Amino acid sequence: EADIYQTPRYLVIGTGKKITLECSQTMGHDKMYWYQQDPGMELHLIHYSYGVNSTEKGDLSSESTVSRIRTEHFPLTLESARPSHTSQYLCASMASTTGNTQYFGPGTRLTVL
Amino acid sequence: KNQVEQSPQSLIILEGKNCTLQCNYTVSPFSNLRWYKQDTGRGPVSLTIMTFSENTKSNGRYTATLDADTKQSSLHITASQLSDSASYICVVIDRGSTLGRLYFGRGTQLTVWP
Numbered sequence: 001e002a003d004i005y006q007t008p009r010y011l012v013i014g015t016g017k018k019i020t021l022e023c024s025q026t027m028g029h030d031k032m033y034w035y036q037q038d039p040g041m042e043l044h045l046i047h048y049s050y051g052v053n054s055t056e057k058g059d060l061s062s063e064s065t066v067s068r069i070r071t072e073h074f075p076l077t078l079e080s081a082r083p084s085h086t087s088q089y090l091c092a093s094m095a096s097t098t099g100n101t102q103y104f105g106p107g108t109r110l111t112v113l
Numbered sequence: 114k115n116q117v118e119q120s121p122q123s124l125i126i127l128e129g130k131n132c133t134l135q136c137n138y139t140v141s142p143f144s145n146l147r148w149y150k151q152d153t154g155r156g157p158v159s160l161t162i163m164t165f166s167e168n169t170k171s172n173g174r175y176t177a178t179l180d181a182d183t184k185q186s187s188l189h190i191t192a193s194q195l196s197d198s199a200s201y202i203c204v205v206i207d208r209g210s211t212l213g214r215l216y217f218g219r220g221t222q223l224t225v226w227p
Contacts, residue, residue: 004156040122040219040220040222041219042117042202042217042218042219042220043157043202043215043217044217045215090156090157091156092156101147101159101162102215104156104157104158105156106154106155106156107154107155107156109154
């Protein structure tokens, strides 16, 4: 069982609210990722990080932003949530030294009304 | 464009039966292929890892095959159990990726009935 955590697990908010989805891992992994997944669809990479103070946008354009101030923490922020942001958000981490195995958190199910 | 296609999209089988899930990919250059199991409302968990030189690999009741020439993989589940009900996702990593970028299929939704 991987030690990667996401909070909250479920979030229902109104349009225009600012939200932060938390992701933490205790494995010391240098690389971390955020994916967006709609029901029955594949995971889409929206952000990734090589390490502290390193963040990049992924394949899928997203209005969210991320930060990586500490190795273990990779929060995702939406400044003004909209119904189009309703989705599942999955965080993952990987150690550069142990191949390409990404460990996933349980996900946050976001609903914007 | 790198793609990963899975079939069938969904599958219903009775408990105790076997089933095979398919994955075709166009990702190049190929590094390795993984099958993940994703329970409803959870993150994916890795089941098997197939490298270019491996044809078959087993993990308990799960057996994965890989044909790197035809770019096809399959996941065979033996003696299915109710707990096997989940989405099974084929994931391919390209060799040129130092980041560890993954290309995901949409998954096969497997339902096992008692």
